[in-house]
Amino acid sequence: MRLFLFIAILIFTQAVQASKVAIIIDDIGYRQTDEAVLSLPSSITLSVLPHTPLGETLAQHAHQQGHEIMLHVPMQALNGKTLGPGGLTNQMNEFEFKQQLDSAFNSVPFAVGVNNHMGSLLTQLDEPMQWLMESLKQRQGYFIDSVTTRYTRAESTADTIGIPSLRRQIFLDNDTSTTGLEKQFQQLITLAHQQGRVVAIAHPYPETIDFLNENLHRLSSQGITLVNASQLLPYNIAQQPGSATTRLK
Template sequence: MLKLVLSLGLLVCLMTPAYASKIAIVIDDIGNNKNDLKAALLPGNISFAVLPYTPYARAFALRGHHQKKQILLHMPMEAVENNRPGPGVVTADMNNAQIKLQLVDALDSIPYVTGVNNHMGSKLTQLHMPMQAVMETLASRKLFFIDSRTSEFSVAEQMAGEFGVRTSHRHVFLDNQVDEPYLQQQFEQLLSIAKRQGQAIGIGHPYPETLSFLQKQLPQLQEQGIELVFVSELTTVANRNGYLLPVTSAK
């Protein structure tokens, strides 16, 4: 009997893939186009960041949840250069109460939201007081924050640490260009960072070229020893200097 138990245990170990690294992929800017709904069919644990008040935001969130995907609010935030962030934008001239109300309204407009990342926000994420209001709101709802890192001077992770909000940041933008050589280059950079650091986060968009590229690449990750996980799994609680501290589980 003991030999049978040991043999079964060994079989389970052999059948379980040994992952050396983890990546998460967030598809941003979901909600403006009906074709965005097709993105939910991407294989594996993809996270989707949905723009509030867009025509297909709610429909996508419902479909994505049905497909067992992770849903984030892609919160519009003021940029250094105003590039029309879209409805619901949080701006630096708002007071804390206004920011919180704007964020709560956006969160309530999309079902199944588990976390937030910033849409644009190169100005707002540099400012302590607005980001404090954001993190206070997320802490009260036990939501995580992914810094899209649209500014190298972002204080988002530091402020998340002040309020115990689980956080991480984007390592690679996958599709600033959408030709296949560029997509391949950026994807390989994402995998390289993950292999060096143990994990990495990539951000892409629901462009047909990006979706087609990922449809081909994602099934090949397992044989490379890389696990595709929801972005929440790569979040941690940062200390007050923005350094990430390990947590037992962030799923």
């Protein structure tokens, strides 16, 4: 009985210690206050909007500090909201789509993956998602679905094309009050213990950055490791030669 209890405790301890969380800060590039993301630990992944006033400089500085950089691509939404520079729409043909994506990548140095900004319409469409994943395959990049619609086709298309992908499981700062941030941070910890691996998305709000700088240490005390997004990619895909994870190691 004692041996069984010891083994159970050992397995539980190993499971807790194996828990990993990736936190992506996106919507970066427009506001001077976005520079505060550079105060965050390098294990925080930063996703930068294309063709923004501060995007290129922030990506360069963040990369020098060891952050993993992603491209936060604006995609057409159901509400018709203006996309801004570098946006992808269903009015584009394949050439226009891929050219726009190439230009976006060129504006954000060191980007190794993509997540969508908005996209509740575009991520439902098979053809644009196929073009996106084909482009990422050429770049040996990965995709993280921000999940702005439950009808998204992005992840399934990525699987078909052979692109390593993940999906966002929790937003940390839809409510930037201390109470709201604490509630979501506790939920992050709970999910990490339950699921082992969690992708969270937050934004460069001053309240969010202050909260994370003050509370990230709580993850390690819970046996949770904060990692870059690429470190959560599926092993059987991410370890293939030339993949994003392989190149980052």
